[in-house]
Amino acid sequence: MKRILIIEDDLGIAELERDYLEANGFAVAIETDGAAGEKKALNEAYDLILLDIMLPGRDGFQLCRTIREKKDIPILMVSARQEDIDKIRGLGLGADDYIVKPFSPNELVARVKGHLARYEQLTSREIHRDVLRYGDLEIDESGHRVFVKGKEVALPNKEFELLLFFAKNPGIVFSKETLFDRVWGGEALGETATVSVHVNRVREKIEENTAKPRYIETVWGAGYRFRG
Numbered sequence: 001m002k003r004i005l006i007i008e009d010d011l012g013i014a015e016l017e018r019d020y021l022e023a024n025g026f027a028v029a030i031e032t033d034g035a036a037g038e039k040k041a042l043n044e045a046y047d048l049i050l051l052d053i054m055l056p057g058r059d060g061f062q063l064c065r066t067i068r069e070k071k072d073i074p075i076l077m078v079s080a081r082q083e084d085i086d087k088i089r090g091l092g093l094g095a096d097d098y099i100v101k102p103f104s105p106n107e108l109v110a111r112v113k114g115h116l117a118r119y120e121q122l123t124s125r126e127i128h129r130d131v132l133r134y135g136d137l138e139i140d141e142s143g144h145r146v147f148v149k150g151k152e153v154a155l156p157n158k159e160f161e162l163l164l165f166f167a168k169n170p171g172i173v174f175s176k177e178t179l180f181d182r183v184w185g186g187e188a189l190g191e192t193a194t195v196s197v198h199v200n201r202v203r204e205k206i207e208e209n210t211a212k213p214r215y216i217e218t219v220w221g222a223g224y225r226f227r228g
Contacts, residue, residue: 001026002027002116003026003045003047004027004029005037006049007055008032009055010032013101016105017105020105021112032056033056034058042154043151043152043154047074049067049071050076050112051076068093068094074096075094075096077097078098078099079098081100130142132164139164144160153205161183163216166216169226170228171227173223176193176195176224179195180194202216203216
């Protein structure tokens with residue numbers, strides 16, 4: 001089931017949009033505040049975002065720019081403002097479409113379906129996508145994304161590289177020195193203590209219980225091992 005996020009400060013409009021989309025087989029979440037909507041958009045996995053322009057907290061233009069930097073999914077901007085400059089600004093920031101209020105719910109559903117179909121067609125053309133899956137953990141190497149139980153978690157570059165290295169070498173015990181050399185590079189300046197810091201940070205994001213890690217296991221006196 002495709003997941004859609006509606007960021008709209010008018011709850012009545014948002015609920016109407018949700019009802020029509022759910023009637024057509026979509027799973028829908030609603031946020032009425034810009035800042036809360038941004039957090040949900042960046043931290044959870046959605047297939048399409050309906051984004052109002054006039055929002056409390058952060059406006060739709062700011063959200064569109066921020067979301068587009070992190071997410072490659074369709075963004076449809078919605079507003080009662082009909083000036084061409086708004087359309088140009090919205091599309092220039094990375095929006096895929098612009099819908100002017102008032103609009104018919106059926107038009108909205110048609111546009112959502114059209115953009116999702118187009119997006120699927122484009123992504124299906126990718127020749128190869130390296131994705132590693134272990135239990136509830138999914139690592140998309142080419143997309144530089146990590147998901148736990150379907151929810152995306154944000155890992156800075158070195159944390160991602162460390163997790164990817166572990167996941168590509170399951171069952172092998174690596175010392176801190178080896179990990180530092182393989183992930184940070186032999187010429188990197190720093191101390192191997194940074195390995196422990198990064199392992200703890202990764203665990204906090206992917207492990208359900210950091211005291212009893214499911215994925216990155218400490219092998220006392222030797223280093224760390226990834227359990228696939």
